[in-house]
Amino acid sequence: MTMLEAPAAEPAESDSTPSIATSPEEAATVALLGNPNTGKTTLFNQLCGLRAKTANFPGTTTDAQIGRLDLKSDGRADVDLVDLPGTYRLRLDLPEARVCRDVLEGRAPYRSPDGAVVVVDATNLARNLYLVGEMLAVGRPTVVALNMVDLAQRRGLSLDTAKLSRFLGCPVVPVVARRGTGVEELHRAIAEMLRTRQSPDPEVPPPSEPDFERLAAWADEVMERSVGGPRAVGQGADTVTERLDQAFTHPLLGILVFLAVMGGLFWTVFSLATVPMDLIELTFEGLGGWLESTLPDGALRQLLVEGVVGGIAGTVVFLPQICLLFFLISLLEDTGYLARAAFVMDRLLCRFGLPGTAFVPLLSSHACALPGIMSTRLIPDRQDRLATILVAPFMSCSARLPVYVLLTGLLFADRPFLAGLAFTGCYLLGAGAALISALIFRGTLLKGKSRPMVLELPTYKLPSFKSAIYSATHQGRAFLETAGTVILAICIVMWWLSAYPQVEPPAVAAELAHQAEQLEHSDPEAAAALSTQAQRLASRHAQSRSFAGRIGQTAEPVFAPLGYDWQLTVGVLTSFLAREVFVSTMAVLLETDPDADPDERGVIAEVRAARRDDGSRLFTPATAASCLVFFVLAMQCLPTLAVTRRESGSVRWAALQLIWMSGLAWIFAFVTFHGLRMMGVS
Amino acid sequence: MDTRLANPSPTVGSETATRLTDLRPGCRARLLAAHLERDDLALLHALGLAERSSFRLCKAGDPWIIQVRGTRIGLSQHVAELLQVEMDDGAGSPADDHLG
Numbered sequence: 081m082t083m084l085e086a087p088a089a090e091p092a093e094s095d096s097t098p099s100i101a102t103s104p105e106e107a108a109t110v111a112l113l114g115n116p117n118t119g120k121t122t123l124f125n126q127l128c129g130l131r132a133k134t135a136n137f138p139g140t141t142t143d144a145q146i147g148r149l150d151l152k153s154d155g156r157a158d159v160d161l162v163d164l165p166g167t168y169r170l171r172l173d174l175p176e177a178r179v180c181r182d183v184l185e186g187r188a189p190y191r192s193p194d195g196a197v198v199v200v201d202a203t204n205l206a207r208n209l210y211l212v213g214e215m216l217a218v219g220r221p222t223v224v225a226l227n228m229v230d231l232a233q234r235r236g237l238s239l240d241t242a243k244l245s246r247f248l249g250c251p252v253v254p255v256v257a258r259r260g261t262g263v264e265e266l267h268r269a270i271a272e273m274l275r276t277r278q279s280p281d282p283e284v285p286p287p288s289e290p291d292f293e294r295l296a297a298w299a300d301e302v303m304e305r306s307v308g309g310p311r312a313v314g315q316g317a318d319t320v321t322e323r324l325d326q327a328f329t330h331p332l333l334g335i336l337v338f339l340a341v342m343g344g345l346f347w348t349v350f351s352l353a354t355v356p357m358d359l360i361e362l363t364f365e366g367l368g369g370w371l372e373s374t375l376p377d378g379a380l381r382q383l384l385v386e387g388v389v390g391g392i393a394g395t396v397v398f399l400p401q402i403c404l405l406f407f408l409i410s411l412l413e414d415t416g417y418l419a420r421a422a423f424v425m426d427r428l429l430c431r432f433g434l435p436g437t438a439f440v441p442l443l444s445s446h447a448c449a450l451p452g453i454m455s456t457r458l459i460p461d462r463q464d465r466l467a468t469i470l471v472a473p474f475m476s477c478s479a480r481l482p483v484y485v486l487l488t489g490l491l492f493a494d495r496p497f498l499a500g501l502a503f504t505g506c507y508l509l510g511a512g513a514a515l516i517s518a519l520i521f522r523g524t525l526l527k528g529k530s531r532p533m534v535l536e537l538p539t540y541k542l543p544s545f546k547s548a549i550y551s552a553t554h555q556g557r558a559f560l561e562t563a564g565t566v567i568l569a570i571c572i573v574m575w576w577l578s579a580y581p582q583v584e585p586p587a588v589a590a591e592l593a594h595q596a597e598q599l600e601h602s603d604p605e606a607a608a609a610l611s612t613q614a615q616r617l618a619s620r621h622a623q624s625r626s627f628a629g630r631i632g633q634t635a636e637p638v639f640a641p642l643g644y645d646w647q648l649t650v651g652v653l654t655s656f657l658a659r660e661v662f663v664s665t666m667a668v669l670l671e672t673d674p675d676a677d678p679d680e681r682g683v684i685a686e687v688r689a690a691r692r693d694d695g696s697r698l699f700t701p702a703t704a705a706s707c708l709v710f711f712v713l714a715m716q717c718l719p720t721l722a723v724t725r726r727e728s729g730s731v732r733w734a735a736l737q738l739i740w741m742s743g744l745a746w747i748f749a750f751v752t753f754h755g756l757r758m759m760g761v762s
Numbered sequence: 763m764d765t766r767l768a769n770p771s772p773t774v775g776s777e778t779a780t781r782l783t784d785l786r787p788g789c790r791a792r793l794l795a796a797h798l799e800r801d802d803l804a805l806l807h808a809l810g811l812a813e814r815s816s817f818r819l820c821k822a823g824d825p826w827i828i829q830v831r832g833t834r835i836g837l838s839q840h841v842a843e844l845l846q847v848e849m850d851d852g853a854g855s856p857a858d859d860h861l862g
């Protein structure tokens with residue numbers, strides 16, 4: 081399954097992302113296709129390494145990876161390898177199959193690829209041959225990469241590749257993608273294919289029309305004549321697989337395992353990431369300090385230190401967590417467990433009027449709601465789709481991660497267990513809100529039942545660290561690209577809004593500063609305290625008079641019932657543009673408390689030390705909890721609304737999503753704040 | 763849109779047609795008919811489960827798990843109830859017995 085690999089791309093970037101249709105005429109392109117779970121991604125990574133970029137198929141929301149194949153040693157220029165979405169057959173009425181078909185047949189706007197590599201799973205050859213048969217019927221130059229031959233051998237299958245190649249009329253290269261065995265030979269075969277441009281000439285010709293029975297008969301014949309080995313291998317009971325399946329899909333145990341796995345996943349992310357996070361904070365602090373000491377005082381220094389470095393630091397600090405999350409999810413996906421989890425989820429989802437297939441979009445939404453909503457195209461039924469689109473953004477996306485870290489850190493400092501629990505609680509709250517909302521929508525606006533589920537259960541495997549590293553790198557890079565563009569821009573604007581217009585310090589502050597000067601010699605300690613107080617008053621005054629302060633004060637009455645002051649209101653409002661901005665906005669808005677423990681500076685310490693205008697702590701437990709609840713539930717993502725509008729075909733659904741989510745967030749935050757206060761927690 | 767796969771009546775010489783959900787885990791059976799929508803049916807086909815395909819029931823109860831050649835397929839309760847099958851004594855066509 082590659083359900084989780086959708087990158088967190090911003091739709092605004094899609095204009096600049098390379099598109100498959102516009103690859104330059106000179107570069108040869110080779111398409112890579114195969115059934116899901118055949119090791120296609122692993123092979124792609126082996127062939128191209130990290131030299132891959134994400135592109136989109138024009139007119140669709142399906143993402144593709146394009147890699148560079150280095151065939152120089154084979155006397156050829158570089159070749160673009162296009163990783164097509166995994167599909168069981170070309171003639172399926174599913175979006176992935178449609179994309180593959182359109183690309184391979186060169187239907188506009190695609191330029192037909194110069195050749196294709198079909199990855200097949202040697203342990204499951206007959207079924208994989210359907211796709212090969214269809215590809216041979218297309219008539220493009222083809223190479224078959226026979227993957228997982230290690231597993232086939234272990235199971236006692238003997239595959240005669242020479243015979244297979246003759247029957248199929250195209251080269252068949254045995255590979256073990258996971259170990260990189262045979263990748264050299266595959267390179268050579270691809271170079272040779274591009275040189276000769278020979279269409280396949282099968283000895284056992286596949287049926288030309290899309291008739292399943294004939295295709296199956298053809299596959300059986302090829303199998304019959306090229307595969308030897310013990311009969312009935314794989315038919316008998318594999319007790320380990322059977323037992324694991326029993327456990328993982330068990331009505332009660334299955335759910336417990338699911339909760340334990342997901343809880344463990346998030347706990348690991350939470351606890352392991354702290355080390356690199358601390359390092360990053362220290363580094364950026366050093367950088368800020370260095371800039372402060374080298375640059376002359378003025379607007380430029382302020383912009384760089386407070387706007388740029390401060391803003392980026394507040395975002396990049398969460399990179400370790402995002403990478404770790406995707407690293408672990410990739411490992412989990414590799415094991416084969418997630419397909420079982422899909423069934424556990426199906427039982428749950430269908431009660432809420434969602435199809436089992438909604439598991440894919442909903443799980444992807446944990447990375448980012450954008451690819452999640454886009455992947456709802458996999459859901460055939462329109463009502464099912466709309467319901468899933470509407471609730472997908474409730475899932476805690478990685479952009480909320482920084483906010484969760486910050487606020488759970490504030491709530492449960494030095495109690496990682498409780499923080500982890502609260503963290504898991506956020507994910508559950510989001511998922512719960514999504515399900516209840518789906519139920520409400522299915523009972524009112526979108527009446528009807530969901531479609532039943534059919535899913536391949538891949539064999540259990542040891543996960544591949546290499547794939548996990550690729551996945552983490554890929555997602556981390558996507559996050560940094562966003563951080564480097566949108567977030568940086570917002571940081572600069574935020575800094576400007578909060579620093580301008582510049583005002584004279586208030587009279588009280590001037591008075592205090594004057595007193596401090598006079599006491600400087602007689603009582604240096606008192607003088608220092610006074611001048612600190614003066615500075616704080618001055619900067620508070622400046623902030624409240626700034627543009628940001630004025631905006632926050634105007635909107636404050638709306639958020640005051642949730643326990644927020646104007647500063648927090650500004651944070652909440654700006655995070656509508658992109659949630660991860662919240663943390664950096666807060667870091668820019670709130671000045672450092674000079675009294676803070678010097679060992680414990682950094683974003684979290686800064687936010688913890690923040691004060692209201694009356695001098696009381698901004699983030700009391702009740703406020704932090706109410707803020708956390710608000711961020712779990714609120715629709716604070718402009719790009720998501722744009723995608724919802726596009727995918728649902730109407731601005732009305734996007735408006736409903738915004739009003740529903742934000743309304744729910746406000747109500748729940750209100751209840752949390754006042755509930756906690758009633759219980760004596762302020 | 764209810765597309766029938768094959769003749770839903772039992773064929774000569776075989777046991778009578780039953781529903782998949784009446785089978786016991788571990789037993790082998792052949793698919794007779796799947797009363798599914800066209801797209802769901804096409805997906806089952808692509809996964810290797812077509813009419814006359816021999817398979818083994820690995821797990822009963824939602825999700826029902828069957829194995830067709832080397833592919834394990836999970837079926838939700840709802841799908842499983844719509845599959846009509848006949849018991850298979852194991853003397854299937856040779857190709858079905860390969861792991862493939």
Ligand SMILES: Nc1nc2c(ncn2[C@@H]2O[C@H](COP(=O)(O)OP(=O)(O)O)[C@@H](O)[C@H]2O)c(=O)[nH]1
Binds near residue numbers: 114120229258542
């Ligand atoms: N034993 C073995 N495992 C492999 C091989 N190639 C890939 N895998 C594993 O098969 C699983 C699925 O691989 P992936 O590339 O994600 O498949 P995709 O869904 O086709 O993209 C992963 O756990 C891989 O580590 C191989 O040649 N041998």
